Amino acid sequence: MRIVVLAGGIGGARFLRGLKAAAPDADITVIGNTGDDIHLFGLKVCPDLDTVMYTLGGGINEEQGWGRTDETFQVKDELKAYGVGPDWFGLGDRDFATHIVRTQMLGAGYPLSAVTEALCERWQPGVRLLPMTDDRVETHVAVDLDGERRAVHFQEYWVRLRASVDALAVVPVGAEQSKPAPGVLEALAEADVVLFPPSNPVVSIGTILAVPGIREAIAEAGVPVVGLSPIVGGAPVRGMADKMLSAIGVETTAAAVAEHYGSGLLDGWLVDSADTGAVGEVEAAGIRCRAVPLMMTDLDATAAMAREALALAEEVRA
Amino acid sequence: MRIVVLAGGIGGARFLRGLKAAAPDADITVIGNTGDDIHLFGLKVCPDLDTVMYTLGGGINEEQGWGRTDETFQVKDELKAYGVGPDWFGLGDRDFATHIVRTQMLGAGYPLSAVTEALCERWQPGVRLLPMTDDRVETHVAVDLDGERRAVHFQEYWVRLRASVDALAVVPVGAEQSKPAPGVLEALAEADVVLFPPSNPVVSIGTILAVPGIREAIAEAGVPVVGLSPIVGGAPVRGMADKMLSAIGVETTAAAVAEHYGSGLLDGWLVDSADTGAVGEVEAAGIRCRAVPLMMTDLDATAAMAREALALAEEVRA
Structure with a gap:
């Protein structure tokens, strides 16, 4: 069975670990969100791709859900001593190595998809991990700061501001001009099932769907598309998805998210027992x-x- | 008193520490060798400038003479786990931060001289540290490896091969097209004394002198130029300067090095009591x-x- 999963960071990565256990023989392709990517200290950081890679490869910090296990912060402390910011993004020494390798390969002309494949050579995540695009897409969030409307990088909104102010708009800058990475449309065309894990419907799944061609390829694949609600009992299970949903005028309920995706895209939807x-x-x-x-x-x-998601997909197919 | 010092790495840095103690009120400008610079993992590494900066700024690993004190090697271990080389150059986590800041600033368009000044804001070395040039100069060493003549980067010769094969030639690639960094010729024109510490006469001082204009500016400054022999009793005090001297056909003796610089450049020379x-x-x-x-x-x-070097300079002047 060929399964394609659209994934953000922590939620997507943890779901994938469950999916691998539930369907050990499946051929799984992950289309990863890159809208969260950010350049820090001249290095290209891909938080969502790395979270999937580290989680499935056994290198994740389990408690926090992102970053490396047994991490140290010498480089970060030194950068602070140099007065070089930002200091609100917690890059550890082990994690830095990943970004150094990635940046060096990108600088040598390799596209992000090739770089991701090379990094996965080490981590052996047991899935094929593809960035949604090789082009630069950056999710920006419009906020009102001290009475002034500003657009900040998603990571600045999420990590530095901790979503403490309302998001007025969410814009995947560059998405309109981007193309799906090599392998993305092919994987969707050959898929037996497409799954949306309980990832953020706006800044994770939504950003992937904003790459021209991906939404269409999913709709045209003619196979069951099943999602899992990241909203339980009217609140996000983790993270601050409610802020993001408000920004696009969607209620923070399991039903509203399903309707936001819509029946043109989604065939099945799992909500929590609650x-x-x-x-x-x-x-x-x-x-x-x-x-x-x-x-x-x-x-x-x-x-x-x-297993429930795959069962619902079979029910849809039948 | 305005003193200009041409410096390589360890020998130059340690001499400068003594000079600061001997002449605490002097205005010291250091023209640092950048021919040892190397790009590693996409980062610009300047071993000699950093050795001077860390030594005078209190951050040096005293035992080894280069790199940072209390160093860890998480990034290096991770790069090795990714199979990304070279693994023979021992960059520590703290040191990596310096190279990350430098590379980011260079990428933003700042010349190396401005970057070095910015890094020294933190380290406060108590001297004005200038790279010899803002242009790229890379010392290459011609060697015979398995019967084949090859040119290797100086660091590969020095660190990886540990100078275990003969150097057939030493070429500061790019030197002919390079220009002295801003401030270098001005410092020489205003100097009261020019000193050559016991640094490597070929790959440290020699490379600085290979930047067109620097040798001429020293000769034309009309002030005492005094050097200290890095050769004691027919052998280098540290390092493998003998290999480098052989490559340019100079005997490994204190006298031969002085004659190699020549009376057109050098006014005074200190040799060891031996x-x-x-x-x-x-x-x-x-x-x-x-x-x-x-x-x-x-x-x-x-x-x-x-103090002996400054006394000899006064003797020359009188």
């Missing part, structure tokens, strides 16, 4: 829906979620 | 010479050497 009441509304919108436990508390629980 | 017999030969070549202890065993001994 949201059983939403099943009727989602089905009325033309999307098959089931309520099951959606908390990724451990690998077993996450694998069970992946 | 080489008292060389004084006559050097003076016969038109260079005033004194035999004094030249081992930089501690700060006092080094300061005494600096």
Whole structure:
């Protein structure tokens, strides 16, 4: 079975770990969000790709969900001693090595997709990890700071401001001019199932869908497309997805997110058992829906979620 | 008193520490060798400038004479895990931060001289540290490897091969097209004394002198030019200067090095007490010479050497 998964960072990475356990023989291609990418200290940092790679490759800091395990911060401390910022993005020494290798390869002319493949040679994530695009796309968030409207990089909004101010708009800068990375459209054309993990529907999945050609390829693939709600009981399971949903005028409910994707894209939707009441509304919108436990508390629980998603896909297909 | 010092790495840096102690009120400008510079992992590394900066700024690893104190090697270990080389150049985590800042500033368009000034803002070396040039100059060494003549980067010869094969030629690639960095010719024109520390006469001082205009500016400054022999008792005090001297056909003796610089450039020359017999030969070549202890065993001994050099300069002037 060929499964294509659109993934952001932590939520996508953890779901993928469950999916690998649930479908060990499946051929899994991950289309990773690169809208969170940022240049720091002259280095290209790809937080979402790295979170998937480290999580599936056994190098992730399990507690925080991002960054490397057994991390140290000598480089960061030294950069601070030089007065070179920003200091709000916590890059560890081990993590720096990844960004140094990536930046060197990009500088030598390799596209991000080739660089990602090279990095995965070491990590052996057990999936094919593709960036959504080799082109530069950067998610910017419009905010009101001290009475002035400003656009800040997503990471500045998310990490430095901790989403403490309202997002007035979310713009994947460069997306319109971007092209899907090599392999993305081919993987979608050959897929048996497409899954949307419980990733942020705006700045993770939404950004991937903003790359011209990807949404169309999913719709035209003619295979079941099943998503898992990142909203449980009217709140994001983790992160600050509510701020992002407000920015695009979508309610923070499991049903509203399904309807935002729409029946033209989504065939099936899993909501948490706590949201059983939403099943009727989602089905009325033309999307098959089931309520099951959606908390990724451990690998077993996450694998069970992946099995439910695949089961719903089979139900859709039949 | 305005003193200009041409400096390589360890020898130059340690001598400068003694000079600062010997002449605390002097205005010292250091023209640093950049022929040892190398691009590693996409980062610009300037070993000699950094050795001077770290040594005078209190950040040097005293035992090895280069690199940072209390160093760790997480980034290096990770790069090795990625299979990215070279692994023979020992960059520590703290040191990496310097190269990251430098590379980012160079990428933003600042010349090396401005970058060096910015890095020194933190280190406060107590001297004005100038790279010999803002242009790229790279010392290459011609060697015979497995019967084949090859040119290798100086660092590859020095660090990887540990000068274990003969150097057939030493070429400062790019030197002919280079220009002295801003401030270099001005400092020489305003100098009261010019000193050559016991640095490598070929790949340190020699490379600086290969930048068109610097040798002429020293000769035309009309002030005493005094050097200290890096050769004691027919062998280099440290490093492998003998290999470099052989490559340019100069004997490894204190007198031969003085004659290599020549009386057109050098007015005074200090040899070690062990080489008292060389004084006559050097003076016969038109260079005033004194035999004094030249081992930089501690700060006092080094300061005494600096005082002897300044005394010889005054003798030349009078």
